[in-house]
Amino acid sequence: MTGVGVRRGESHLLSDLDWSVHADERWVVIGPNGAGKTTALTIASTRMFPTVGSVEVLGEVMGKVDIAELRPRVGFASSMLLREIPMHERAIDVVVTGAYAVTGRWNEQYADEDTDRAMELLSAWGARSYSERPFASLSEGERKRVLIARALMSDPELLLLDEPGAGLDLAGREELIGLLDDFAADPLAPSLVLVTHHVEEIPTRITHALVLAHGKVVASGPIDEVMTGDRLSEAYGIDVTVESVSGRWMAVASRTARASHG
Numbered sequence: 001m002t003g004v005g006v007r008r009g010e011s012h013l014l015s016d017l018d019w020s021v022h023a024d025e026r027w028v029v030i031g032p033n034g035a036g037k038t039t040a041l042t043i044a045s046t047r048m049f050p051t052v053g054s055v056e057v058l059g060e061v062m063g064k065v066d067i068a069e070l071r072p073r074v075g076f077a078s079s080m081l082l083r084e085i086p087m088h089e090r091a092i093d094v095v096v097t098g099a100y101a102v103t104g105r106w107n108e109q110y111a112d113e114d115t116d117r118a119m120e121l122l123s124a125w126g127a128r129s130y131s132e133r134p135f136a137s138l139s140e141g142e143r144k145r146v147l148i149a150r151a152l153m154s155d156p157e158l159l160l161l162d163e164p165g166a167g168l169d170l171a172g173r174e175e176l177i178g179l180l181d182d183f184a185a186d187p188l189a190p191s192l193v194l195v196t197h198h199v200e201e202i203p204t205r206i207t208h209a210l211v212l213a214h215g216k217v218v219a220s221g222p223i224d225e226v227m228t229g230d231r232l233s234e235a236y237g238i239d240v241t242v243e244s245v246s247g248r249w250m251a252v253a254s255r256t257a258r259a260s261h262g
Helices: 037-044 067-073 079-083 091-100 112-124 140-151 170-185 229-236 255-260
Strands: 002-008 011-017 026-030 052-054 074-077 158-162 191-196 208-213 216-222 240-245 248-253
Touching: 002 037, 011 037, 011 216, 026 037, 037 158, 037 191, 037 208, 067 074, 074 140, 091 112, 091 140, 112 140, 140 158, 140 170, 170 191, 208 229, 216 229, 229 240
Parallel strands: 026 191, 026 208, 074 158, 158 191
Antiparallel strands: 002 011, 002 052, 208 216, 240 248
């Protein structure tokens, strides 16, 4: 992304965003509510065009490529897809339709190979046991796993995850982080970008971080250089201490900061 901005009326959701993600990198995008995280990810998923600036995804310039051909090359898991997925549909069908980046299974026929791959992905993400259940009957954590499996169905070259740990309890979050770490460790896995509000949800294999606040870049680069108390204090507007323990991150606000926001 070069000089990317998104404006809605008088509001600037993103401003002057320069950001590059390379094939062997695993990124986290972090920042407070309204920072522009999901907007940036949605642009990268080819589901939104910026108001200004240029975007190149997998070597193709948005606006000069057939999006229908580019989109299956980008895996995207986000709660915004819940508006498009038929809630009565079985989990296996939610995944298999991801092969062609569509939602809703109608009268089309899928090859046995597609169904087999969908089941393999559900198994890999611990979701095989509820493959036949309606999507509406699944818990939030179960839906997150199904959506990640769906995002991988087309064997994408880029995987984008929007708040995969949101709404999960401690056990569910830790299990998901472990699965993401195993995935990111695979040298054949696609480039990975995930959005989160919480540094505790960052897997250990993440290599780079983009910190946003008010639609602008606060810091961008290798995670050890970016994930600092000064950077997060600037982004969140409070005094924050950041620590890394065995590759996992933790951020704690000072007593003064907690009191002033209490």
